[in-house]
Every structure is written in structure tokens, then in C-alpha cells.
Amino acid sequence: MDTLKLLKKLTAAGALSGCEDALHNDLRTILEQYGEVRTDGMKNIFCTFGQGPHFLLDAHMDEIGLIVTSITDDGFLKFSASGGVDRRFLPASEVTVLGKRRLRGVICSVPPHLRSNKEKKVNDISDLAVDIGFSKDEAEKLVEPGDRILFHHQFDELCGSKVVSNCLDDRCGVASLLLTLDRLKKIPAKITVMISAQEEVGTRGATAGAFSVDADEAICVDVSFGYSPQCSKEDCGMVSGGAMIGFSPVLDQEISRSLVKCAEKNHIPYQKEIMNGKTGTNADVITVSKSGVKCGLISIPLRYMHTPSEVIDVKDVEATADLIAAYISERAGEWNA
Template sequence: MFEEMERLTRVLCAEHGTSGCEDDVFEAAKRELAFCDTVTVDELSGVTGIFGNPDAKRRILLDAHIDQIGMVVTNIDENGFLRVTNVGGVDRRTMPGSPVTVYGKETLTGVVCTLPPHLMQGKEEKIKPVSEQAIDVGLSREEAEQLVSIGDRAVLTCTVRKLMGNRVSGTALDDRSGCACIIRAAQMVQEKDPDCCVMVVCSTREEVGGQGAQIRTYTLEPTEAIAVDVSFAKQPGAQNLNAELGGGPMIGFSAALDRRISKKLIRLAKENDIPYQLEAMGGRTGTNCDEIGVSRGGVRTGLISVPQRNMHTPAEVCDLEDMENIAKLIAAYIMDGKD
């Protein structure tokens, strides 16, 4: 039912792209945006596809970040273990015993070391900070130094898998799911020849500050923008959350967002029978909206979020129906000429 959305998600999540090292996933995004009139790749800001009327007064930016959290190698110790620190908000609780992919001169498979329970002598071991954990790639120090260098990246690895119903789980759904949504929306709209300029940006470095969206927004000079990221859905241990997986797009309200866009998204969801949920934030959103909205003289910006469980772990969970509905809502927004 959501074959194209699932395909896009799998293609994008299959490629490596920790913040600042997104080159591999850039190529995947570039291929998927080939239907645009122009596609450019910029190492600092990301992949941009542009179509529609380039001379139109209405210039709509669609943004989702393409980078993922991960680790960077800081040292190789005397036993050949790789010492690392985090790139973005890696959840250290998920690390011990987890499989890892290391991107050195060759792509290596490793595992995060953990002390077996038999050796803990009845004492509960606290999870160490990322910088105090180590990756075992099965090599001596001399062998490891031939293949891995300080500055190389590593990620906890779990390929995207289908769960029951419309749900998928895997690594990098934050925010490759958002990238899949904006590309899918662009596919829907491009066929209708919109009388506006549509700029689709899969941006870099959101997990370390949002620099990619900030740079690209300044260059493109949009008149309005919608960013798609992930946000928290209900799960065990977090009963205070309101959003449901499968409940539809999460439309954001915040002091950092344009209220007119948020209201318009609600109107369009109702008119097009798209289920939706509301998310209220007091100030900053923690997404690229915070950088996009203050570019140049300011950009009217809206936020739509994909409900997600297990954020910043190797087993993030999203619902393909939510993602398809986000694409439909964005497409309706682009084609609607009313405020």
C-alpha cells in the first residue's frame, strides 16, 4: 500500500551519513531527486532538488536532515580496540554488545565491548560514557592502524526491517524518514506542474547544530518553508506523551514557528481527510526550523513531525502510513494558494 514510501526509506537508510560525512547518502538522495529540474550537491549544506516556476514570487523550501548520529574514532589502543566519542546524541545505553559498522579505508564490522554478567561478581555495572567504551573489530593494533584512522566514523547498525502492519524499524530513521516524506511530496506535486518554485533540501549536520539548513536557506531565499523531522510517540515508560504511531502527521505550534502555516496545515488536513496530531512547544523546536526561520530577514516556517519510538537508538520505529500522510499534507500545502 505504501510501496514507494517504503522503498525510499530503505534506500536512504541503507547508506552511511554521520554528521559531516554524508557523502554516501548524498548519492542516494541525488538519484531519488533526479525528477527535479536541477539537482545540486554541496558538502556543507546537502542535496537540493528544484522544480516548478523559478520566477514565481512564492518560493517554498522543504527541508529534512539527511545526517545521522554516530561515533568518531579518537584512538586505537594497544590491544587494537577502537576508542570513540559520539557525533550527535548517541544513547550510550544501547551500545554494549551492539554491532557496529566502521567506515575506514575499508568498511569493517565490529562490536561494542561489554563485560559478561559472569564477571560482574554481583555488582551492577553502570553504562559508561561513549568516550569510555570501545569497539572490537577483531584486529591487533598494528592491523587496525592499517585500516582505521583517527577521525573515521562508526555507527551502530540495524538495517530497516518491516514490523507488523505499516511499521518499520531500523537505524537512521531520524531523519531519513523525513527525507523520504519530502521527496515523496515532491513526486506528487511535480506531476501537477505547480505555479511556484519548490526547493527540496536534504540538509546536513542537524544533529550537531543545523548548519546545513542554515547555509542552504540563506542561499535559496525562500518565502516560506516546511521542515520535517521526527518527534516522540507513545511507548512503554513514557505515558506522558500524546502522539500515537499511526495517528497521522504531528503539526507543530511554537514561538519559533509561523502560526499561520500551522493553522493552514490543520485546515488542509481536514479538507483532505488526512488524520493529524498537534504538538506544542514553548520556544525552540530542536529542529532545523530554528535555523531556517531566522535566515536573512526571516522565513515563515512550519514543522511537521513523524511520530517515532526509540529515537536515537539503532531500532527507531516509524509508521509508513504517517509518512505517506505527511507527504500528502505537504503536497496539498504546496498546491493551495490560500493563506
């Protein structure tokens, strides 16, 4: 499976929280090659195959976006955020409105020449609007409150093995799990992959989805902060530095340490991510599913999170897949010994 082609395919479809259907067909087509596929009422997708100790692998498919709240007398679309949108990048961003048909638009921006010093601050979302070029009468024929708004999708390759796109949080995590499946075909274990919905609005998909899976262990894959010059190295992982293995009070310490040992044994690049509480990922809810599930977390370092221009290194995605496969192979062998 070609990682670049896979990432490009996964980022091409808009899958806002609660509206993940656009991604379902592509995911089902891939997953059905490996095992039994089902969906649940939350729009999570599951693929299960194999026999032996049961491992749950999770990554979320949904992305942040906007939702139309009203149409102004001038035909502009007022909106609210769906998920943790970074307000700083919104002015002049290109968007796609999912009305009766897809409509391109741009978020209004005041020229710097017309802004006073007091106005040179981050805009409140309530002060912004989307310009789709229509009058109010024209807009109301195609758009209504409740319609969703996607940030413009544009996947590009950068220098080396880095790529840029919106929604790499967490399509790169989904890609790593799909790559993992190729590596797990002959391992004596039962695998359930959960491509979860609605993570960006409160880990809702994984809360329901994990409850339906009786797993012995779980590994969650998400993204975490990748270092750039404006950030502290203490708070970030290094893009191109390998998979980030999580250490947190809510994660199973044995799994975290075993992942480190496995990475070192198999010469897989890795780095540690130290957290002093919750992880801000689906791992937080998977661990407390039913009577509790031992869970590890692997994150892919990503720059410019929750913007339309997120940056990752493809090699970090592949390192994550290599690590998960090596870990499960080793654990399954211990279980079956």
C-alpha cells in the same frame, strides 16, 4: 514511488554528519527527475523547479554515529559520539568502522556476572571501546583516529505498516519530501527541496543552506517522540496517528493553523505537537535566515529515537507527504488568485 522500497534504499547508505556523500548519488538520481539539482559547500542537496510563490521544504539526511579517537594496546578502538548518541544502548551494539576498508565490530560489553552493583549504571562513552578482532598492529594498518563508525544498518518490516531501522531519523523525513514531489508536479509554485547535512551536530547544514534560498515560506520535516509504554503520552505523539503539526513560539502560527485546517479539509490524519520554545530541528535556524522566513514544522512520530532500532509507521510518512502537497496546492492557489 513505493514508500517501503524508498525507505529501505535511503536507510541502506551510511551518512554520518559531515560524511553524507554515500547518500548523494541516490538522492541526486531521484531529484534530477524533478528539477535542477545542486549541492553546496556544506553538502546540502537542493532541487528547484516550478514558478510562483517560493516554498522551501527541508529534511536532514545525516545520522548519529561515532568517531575513532585512539587504538588501545590491545587493539580495541576508543571512540567519541558524533551527535546525540544514547549511551544506554551502546554495549554489545554491532557497528561498521569506515577505515581503509569497511570493518565489522561490536562495542565491548561486560557480562552481568562480572559487574558489581556500583557498576550497574549507564557507561560513560570514555569507558567503552569497539572490538574489531585485531591486535594493535593489525588495527593500525586499517584504522586511524578520525575514522567514522556507523551503527549496523538493518531495515525490517514489522506487523502492519510499521518498519524498524537505524537512521529513520531523518531518512523518513527525506522520504516524505521525495513522495511529496510526485504530488507537486502540476502546482503553480516554485519549490526548493533542501536535503540538509549536519543537523545532528548543530543544524549546521540548514543554517548555511537556507541562507541561499529566497523562500516565501518554509516547511521543515523531522521526527518527534513516538509513544511507548515507558513514556508519558503528554510528551509524545502516537505512532500511526498521522503527521505531527508543530506549534511553537519559533514557528509561524498562521502556517501551523493552516496545516491543521488543510488536514481536516482533506481528511489527512494529524496530531498536534505543542512546544514551549525551540523545536530542536532545522526549523529553529530556517526561521531566522536572512531577514526571517515563515516556517512550519511537521514531524513523523518515531519510537526509540537515536538508537539502531527506530520504529515508524509508513502511513505516517505518506500522510506527511499528502499534507505538504495539499497545503502548498492551497497556498499557491491563494497566492495566484
